[in-house]
Amino acid sequence: MHPFNYQNPKSVAEAAAFLAKGGDAKLLAGGQSLIAAMKLRLSAPTDLIDLSGIKELAGMKTEGTVITIGAMTRHAEVARSKDVLAGIPALASLAGSIGDRMVRNMGTIGGALAHNDPVADYPAAVLGLNATVNTNKRKIGADAFFKDMFETALEAGEIIVSVSFPFPKRAAYVKFKNPASRYAIVGVMAAETAGGVRVAVTGAASSVFRVAEMETALAANWSPDSLAGISVPADELNSDMHASAEYRAHLIGVIARRAVEAAR
Amino acid sequence: MKVSMTVNGKAVSAEVETRTLLVTFIRENLRLTGTHVGCDTGQCGACTVHMNGRAVKSCNLLALQAEGADIVTIEGLAGADGTLHPMQEAFREHHGLQCGFCTPGMVMSAIDLVNNHSDPSEETIRAELDGNLCRCTGYHNIVKAVMAAAANS
Numbered sequence: 001m002h003p004f005n006y007q008n009p010k011s012v013a014e015a016a017a018f019l020a021k022g023g024d025a026k027l028l029a030g031g032q033s034l035i036a037a038m039k040l041r042l043s044a045p046t047d048l049i050d051l052s053g054i055k056e057l058a059g060m061k062t063e064g065t066v067i068t069i070g071a072m073t074r075h076a077e078v079a080r081s082k083d084v085l086a087g088i089p090a091l092a093s094l095a096g097s098i099g100d101r102m103v104r105n106m107g108t109i110g111g112a113l114a115h116n117d118p119v120a121d122y123p124a125a126v127l128g129l130n131a132t133v134n135t136n137k138r139k140i141g142a143d144a145f146f147k148d149m150f151e152t153a154l155e156a157g158e159i160i161v162s163v164s165f166p167f168p169k170r171a172a173y174v175k176f177k178n179p180a181s182r183y184a185i186v187g188v189m190a191a192e193t194a195g196g197v198r199v200a201v202t203g204a205a206s207s208v209f210r211v212a213e214m215e216t217a218l219a220a221n222w223s224p225d226s227l228a229g230i231s232v233p234a235d236e237l238n239s240d241m242h243a244s245a246e247y248r249a250h251l252i253g254v255i256a257r258r259a260v261e262a263a264r
Numbered sequence: 265m266k267v268s269m270t271v272n273g274k275a276v277s278a279e280v281e282t283r284t285l286l287v288t289f290i291r292e293n294l295r296l297t298g299t300h301v302g303c304d305t306g307q308c309g310a311c312t313v314h315m316n317g318r319a320v321k322s323c324n325l326l327a328l329q330a331e332g333a334d335i336v337t338i339e340g341l342a343g344a345d346g347t348l349h350p351m352q353e354a355f356r357e358h359h360g361l362q363c364g365f366c367t368p369g370m371v372m373s374a375i376d377l378v379n380n381h382s383d384p385s386e387e388t389i390r391a392e393l394d395g396n397l398c399r400c401t402g403y404h405n406i407v408k409a410v411m412a413a414a415a416n417s
């Protein structure tokens with residue numbers, strides 16, 4: 001790991017001021033992705049700005065049928081939160097399926113979304129449940145947030161403050177996981193939300209995506225059988241040592257049906 | 265930079281490079297070598313310690329991230345008179361180790377598991393120990409040990 005300066009701001013404004021100073025400054029949340037990248041020298045920031053001392057980024061609150069989760073909330077806290085378990089059980093189970101217990105004790109929702117790893121779980125929750133990402137500058141809707149592999153709509157100097165999830169009518173997340181890393185080979189969030197049916201797929205392509213044809217079919221009839229015959233073309237899907245693009249295309253159908261069944 | 269924390273009940277502080285990992289601080293500054301480095305990539309769990317009561321992988325964390333924290337390592341479990349912690353005793357009793365390399369991390373992780381699941385089934389134990397790799401035992405006796413320790417707690 002290359003040397004860097006370490007900053008420990010107490011407010012979002014102070015963190016933003018450090019980011020604005022120039023150099024190659026980076027935010028540090030749980031460090032579960034960033035420290036590994038720095039060890040491999042894939043990332044070599046001049047400054048690390050640790051967000052863990054900022055109170056505004058911690059905690060969760062429920063207002064009516066929307067739960068807002070602070071950016072520094074650990075995966076383990078989301079998995080066992082009574083409010084999340086009551087309002088959006090699919091989100092609690094998704095958070096509880098990330099990595100292992102030690103990773104879940106450190107990793108945060110803000111870090112996972114900003115990182116936008118193509119095989120990560122939270123992007124499927126945000127896109128599938130039509131959540132809103134609240135930053136220090138604006139509110140970004142789920143459909144506008146995820147751009148490409150490790151790329152989001154976040155601009156330089158922008159910090160995720162929290163994420164707001166409206167309660168769905170029903171939803172389930174099913175993941176076909178890589179048995180070694182627990183990352184998604186294919187993960188599907190199927191949800192009936194106030195704004196309509198949404199099916200979000202992670203793990204399969206360069207970034208999380210929705211499957212419009214499945215959404216239309218499920219809007220007409222919420223049943224696994226409605227998905228019969230609908231397939232996602234393999235040509236835009238990932239192919240790697242874990243699974244070929246054709247296999248992933250097949251898995252999307254299977255996993256989506258399981259998610260719809262689970263969310264009945 | 266200066267870093268201060270409590271390790272196994274004792275206040276410690278040292279001047280460290282910002283890039284010093286928590287596991288390096290524990291092993292090299294404090295000379296507590298019971299915490300092992302298996303993979304150094306956050307995969308194997310050999311470096312598991314407790315930070316403010318939660319199990320974390322100390323190779324995937326900067327020492328500075330533990331500023332002010334309460335850290336417990338494998339050395340902090342046994343009583344002053346050498347009496348083993350019930351989880352250590354269960355690993356001994358059920359032969360939950362062979363070479364012992366993974367054991368400190370396994371034990372720290374298993375304690376966190378039992379703290380969070382009062383009466384874990386065998387299935388829960390197997391699923392929840394997935395962040396700790398053991399290349400020797402085939403896990404059977406580890407699972408038996410954790411079940412026994414959970415039943416006694």
Ligand SMILES: Cc1cc2nc3c(=O)[nH]c(=O)nc-3n(C[C@H](O)[C@H](O)[C@H](O)COP(=O)(O)OP(=O)(O)OC[C@H]3O[C@@H](n4cnc5c(N)ncnc54)[C@H](O)[C@@H]3O)c2cc1C
Pocket residue numbers: 026027028029030031032033034035051071097098099100103106107108109110111112114115117119120121122154158159160161181182183184305306307324
């Ligand atoms: C062994 C292992 C297994 C894993 N398995 C899974 C898995 O199954 N599924 C899964 O989804 N993930 C998995 N992960 C990744 C894990 O969930 C990470 O915690 C997560 O991807 C990053 O979160 P973090 O808080 O650790 O962020 P960090 O590593 O600290 O930061 C990641 C990136 O986000 C930026 N960032 C952090 N916070 C903010 C913010 N508030 N605003 C703007 N930018 C920010 C940082 O600058 C950095 O670029 C695994 C990790 C490990 C080590």
Ligand code: FES
Pocket residue numbers: 300301302303304305306307308309310311312321322323324
């Ligand atoms: S040494 Fe830390 S997880 Fe392997």
Ligand code: FES
Pocket residue numbers: 360361362363364365366367397398399400401
């Ligand atoms: S006992 Fe040898 S690695 Fe587990």
